[in-house]
Amino acid sequence: MSLLSVEDLHVRHSVPGGELRAVEGVSLAVDAGETVGLVGESGCGKSSLGKAILHLLPVADGTIRFGGADITHLTGRSLQPFRRRIQMVFQDPYASLNPRQTVFDALARPLLVHGVRTRAARRRSVEALMQSVSLSPEMLARYPNEFSGGQRQRIAIARAMVLQPELMVLDEPVSALDVSVQAQILNLLMDLKRDRGLAYVFISHDLSVVRYVADRIYVMYLGRIVEVADQHSLWTSPRHHYTRALIDAVPKQRAQPRCSEMSDAIGSVSAVTPPSGCRFHPRCRAATDLCRTAVPLLQTLSATHHVACHHPLS
Amino acid sequence: MNPPLLELRDITVSFRGHEAVRGLNLTLHHGETLALVGESGCGKSTTALAVIRLVPRPGRITGAAMLLDGLDLLPLPIAAMRRLRGTQVAMIFQEPMTSLNPVMTVGRQIVEAIRQHRTVSHATARTQAIELLDLVRIPDPARCFDNFPQRLSGGMRQRVMIAIAVACRPKLLIADEPTTALDVTVQAQILDLLQSLKRQLGMGLLLITHDLGVVTQWADRVAVMYAGRKVEEATPAVLFEQPIHPYTRGLLGATLWPEAARTYRDGRLPEIPGSVVSAAAASGCVFAPRCSLVQPECRINEPPLTEVGTDHLAACPIVLHARPHVPALC
Numbered sequence: 001m002s003l004l005s006v007e008d009l010h011v012r013h014s015v016p017g018g019e020l021r022a023v024e025g026v027s028l029a030v031d032a033g034e035t036v037g038l039v040g041e042s043g044c045g046k047s048s049l050g051k052a053i054l055h056l057l058p059v060a061d062g063t064i065r066f067g068g069a070d071i072t073h074l075t076g077r078s079l080q081p082f083r084r085r086i087q088m089v090f091q092d093p094y095a096s097l098n099p100r101q102t103v104f105d106a107l108a109r110p111l112l113v114h115g116v117r118t119r120a121a122r123r124r125s126v127e128a129l130m131q132s133v134s135l136s137p138e139m140l141a142r143y144p145n146e147f148s149g150g151q152r153q154r155i156a157i158a159r160a161m162v163l164q165p166e167l168m169v170l171d172e173p174v175s176a177l178d179v180s181v182q183a184q185i186l187n188l189l190m191d192l193k194r195d196r197g198l199a200y201v202f203i204s205h206d207l208s209v210v211r212y213v214a215d216r217i218y219v220m221y222l223g224r225i226v227e228v229a230d231q232h233s234l235w236t237s238p239r240h241h242y243t244r245a246l247i248d249a250v251p252k253q254r255a256q257p258r259c260s261e262m263s264d265a266i267g268s269v270s271a272v273t274p275p276s277g278c279r280f281h282p283r284c285r286a287a288t289d290l291c292r293t294a295v296p297l298l299q300t301l302s303a304t305h306h307v308a309c310h311h312p313l314s
Numbered sequence: 315m316n317p318p319l320l321e322l323r324d325i326t327v328s329f330r331g332h333e334a335v336r337g338l339n340l341t342l343h344h345g346e347t348l349a350l351v352g353e354s355g356c357g358k359s360t361t362a363l364a365v366i367r368l369v370p371r372p373g374r375i376t377g378a379a380m381l382l383d384g385l386d387l388l389p390l391p392i393a394a395m396r397r398l399r400g401t402q403v404a405m406i407f408q409e410p411m412t413s414l415n416p417v418m419t420v421g422r423q424i425v426e427a428i429r430q431h432r433t434v435s436h437a438t439a440r441t442q443a444i445e446l447l448d449l450v451r452i453p454d455p456a457r458c459f460d461n462f463p464q465r466l467s468g469g470m471r472q473r474v475m476i477a478i479a480v481a482c483r484p485k486l487l488i489a490d491e492p493t494t495a496l497d498v499t500v501q502a503q504i505l506d507l508l509q510s511l512k513r514q515l516g517m518g519l520l521l522i523t524h525d526l527g528v529v530t531q532w533a534d535r536v537a538v539m540y541a542g543r544k545v546e547e548a549t550p551a552v553l554f555e556q557p558i559h560p561y562t563r564g565l566l567g568a569t570l571w572p573e574a575a576r577t578y579r580d581g582r583l584p585e586i587p588g589s590v591v592s593a594a595a596a597s598g599c600v601f602a603p604r605c606s607l608v609q610p611e612c613r614i615n616e617p618p619l620t621e622v623g624t625d626h627l628a629a630c631p632i633v634l635h636a637r638p639h640v641p642a643l644c
Contacts, residue, residue, distance in 0.1 A: 035578075041497040041498075041499060041500075042468070042497055148589045149354075149589075150589055151589075178353035178354055178524060178589075178590070179353065179524065179525075179526070179565055179568050179569055180353060180564060180565065180568050180585065180586035180589075181353075181589060182568065183568035183583040183584065183585045183586075184585045184587075186578075186583055187582045187583055187585060190578040190582070191582075193578075205497055205498065206498065207498070208570040208571070208572055209570060211570070211572075211575075211576075211577065212570050212576055212577055212578055212583070213577075213578055231577060235572075235575065245499060246498070246499065247572070248502075249498045249499040249501065249502045250498060250527070250572050251498075251501075251502075251525070251527025251528055251530065251531055252527070252530065252531070252571070252572055252573060253527075253530060253554060253571040253572075253573050253574075254530060254554075254573070255530045255531045255550070
C-alpha cells in the first residue's frame, strides 16, 4: 500500500475570464521512503498539486489518501494528526520564513501547536534538529535576515522536520540557490531521507535535479500527467514527445546540435482555454487529427512506465 | 588589427569602500560572445552595469580605462553616455516583466526606443517596430504590437526586451541572466535567438550567467568571477576539460550534467563548503576560506592571474604547480 495516493485529483482556480483548471484528473502514488519527482514547465500545475496534497488549496474533485485513510475532506481537528505527518518546503527561503521570528520560535512553534508542553523539551528537540541540518544551535536566537539563502533553506527544512513527518513535499527547494549551495542542500535532503526513511514529492522544473534525487518521475503538462517512469527509463527511453523535448533542452556539458521535437509556436497556450484532445498537440511535431480530438489516456507500457500519447516514441 | 569591441582595464567598482569588482581586466572582440560566470555576489552584474554606466549610487567606477570600440567611457559626461546607450551598447535584464512598462503597449515601448535616437516619423517607427518583433521571431508581430506586456508569456516578454535592445543596432549587447526566470525549453530558444541576432547584426555579446550549462552551447569565451575578481578565463572547451582554479573546479563538480547521469545512489555531490563571502577585508586569495587545497601562503598574497596555456588564464599558483597530481574532476 502506498504512503500517499492521489486519485483523479482536480484543482481549479477562478480567474478573470473563467476557470483555470490547474490540475485535471491527476493520479499519483508515493511509497514510504520513496522520492517521487514532479517535473514540468511553469504553469503546468505542479505546485498546485503539491499544495492540494497539503490542503493548502481546495480540492475540486478526487481523493487524497494518506497511510490508507481518506483525508480529502478532513478539516480542523480531524486533519491535525495528518498535518504533522506531511510537511512542505517552499522555493524561496526569503519569503517562507517570518522575518520577525527567531529561528528558535520558528522551529519550536509546531511543537507547541502539536502538544509538546515544556520549553525544555522543545529546546532539546530543536537543538538536535539544528545539528541534523548542519547548523549550530547557537544560531537559534538569530533572525532570518542574518542568514544566507542556503542557511535559510536549511532552517526551512528543519522546520518541516520538526514534527518528524513521513512525507515532505518539496516545491522547487533548490531553484533559488547558487550551484554550490544547491549541491549542499541536495546532499542534506538525501542524507535525511536515508537516515529517517522520509518520502519526498520533489517538484521542480529542472529535469537534471529531479534525475539526481528521484526514484520515479511524473511529467506534467497543462494540468495532466503525460508520462510516469522510473528515473532511468525516463532519461534513457522517454516515450512522450514532451518528455523528449524537456530532456533535449537541458544544457549539456559538451556543445552539440539540438534536435528538439517541440515547435516554437508557444505563448498562446493557456490552462484557461486548454487545447482540445492532447493538450500538447499545438507544440508537437508528431500531432495528427486524432491528437486534436481525442484525449490520450495514460497507458501502461511496463510495470513502471506509463505514457499518455497516441503516437508514443519507440 | 581592429581594436577590441570592449576592453576593461583595471576596473574597480566600489560602494562606500566595499569593492564589488576589483581590478578587472576584460576583453571582448567584435562578433564574440563572452560569458561572465559566477554565483550571486561575485560582481558579474555590477560589471555589466559598469559597462553601460548604470551602477546605482553610491557606486563609483574607477580604473585605467573602459574602452568601447576605442572610445573611453569612463570620463564621458552623462549626456554623451546616454546617447551611446541603445546605439552603441544596450542591455537586457533577468526579469522582463519588471523591465517593461506594464501600462504601455509593447509597440509604443519599441517606438519610443527608436524615436529616442532617430528622427523618424511615427509611421516609420511603427513599421520598424513590427519588423523588429518579426526579427525576434514573435508570431503575428502586428498583433503583438498592440498587446500589453502582461498578456505575453515570459519568453515572449524577453523577446520584446531583445527587440527594444537591438532597435538602434548597438555594437554590444549585454544580457544579464536573460533566461534565469524562464523555463529550460524557452531558455534554449532565447539563447538561440541571441546567437543568431548576434551574427545577423554583427554585435558582440556579453552574457552574464550563473549557469555553466548555458556557457558550453552559447559562449566563445568564459570568464569565471569570484568575489569581484576574475579567477579564470578560457574557451568553454578548455575550461571544462582542464579547469585550474579550485572555484571553477568546484562549480563544475557541483553542476548536475546530463551526460554524467548521476543519481543520489551514486553518492553525495561534491560541495563547495560555506558561501560567497564579502570581497572586502579579505587578505590573500578571496577563495581561500572555502578552498580545500588552501596553503598558508594563500592567505597572505593575492595570487595574480597568469597564463597557464593558450588563451587560458587562472589565478591559482597552488594547482598550477601541483597540476599533474591534482585529480581530475567530473
